[in-house]
Amino acid sequence: MRRLLLLSLVAFSCVARGQEPAPVKPQEGAAASSKVAPATVAAGKETAPKASDKKETEKPSAAAPGPKLVATALPKDKKAVTPVKHVVKHVSAPKHKAAASSANAAGEEGSHHEGEEHAGEAHPEGSHWSYEGESGPEYWGSLDKANSACAVGRMQSPIDLQDATRISQPELTFEYYPGEWQIVNNGHSVQVTVPAGSFLTVDGHQYVLAQFHFHHPSEEAIMGKHFDMVIHLVHKDRKGKLAVVAVLLSDGLASNLIQTLWESIPKEKGKTETISNKLDPMMLLPESRAYYAYQGSLTTPPCTEGVQWFVLKAPLTISEDEERAFAALYPHNVRPLQPRSGRVLEASK
């Protein structure tokens, strides 16, 4: 009886703070560190340089050098261009073209590796995770056997990005195309599913863009510093291997694309809506393709490892109002930084 009452209370409190008792589709990871508390990051790890000192030199800027987009663009298709004007500042000119057909469908969010898909039906009880309290990140590993990697994994995400090894990059080649997006507030984030046909190619290896979603603040940190938000663009290859591209967001100029997305968020949680404008995911990328790369995991249960991470150094901007609008839904959908455990962090030149 007591337990029942307790469960009810927990369920109610979840609803009350905007979390679903039964997550519809969990996100690929999220980190939990306050953007103003880099101290927790540094504790016990690499000697962290003073964030305040390093900030200026280390902070990625839109002007950061890096591999440029190799636009394998086909002829521009004006008809496919979104009516949204001046979408995101510092964004490369969109390379519109007729939607390519996808080799294989990766349309739905992530893959079976992606946390989202396991939540709900399969483990209705265990999948009830959140970003705080008794179902928060420190308990994810014990909520369900399937989540054991959250507790014992040694290659978990997110991490603090510092002491990188400089490499001559393979370039990240994005071939994204406008399409009909579906948006859902899934109880853990706002997530957008894109139609198959947009690709990321790295060193000849092709991944299909499946979905993207947001975290507030950014899960990843650079030299201990978190950004205001981050977009995680989730791709998968033919075998289901995931590659996530993180695009950091800083307060600054408004983004019409983000504004359009926020206006399209369905009022009802878990309900998916189609955005009528055809929007272009190229707008979600900064001009510079310079990046950090490392091997990590989903940042949400089941914290599956084997995820290739690319964190773009150059941030995009959103307005403070746009940040606040997301924060009203998800003030802190972030998993804490995870130990690096000897992993190599690469940085493209």
Ligand SMILES: [Zn+2]
């Ligand atoms: Zn994420």
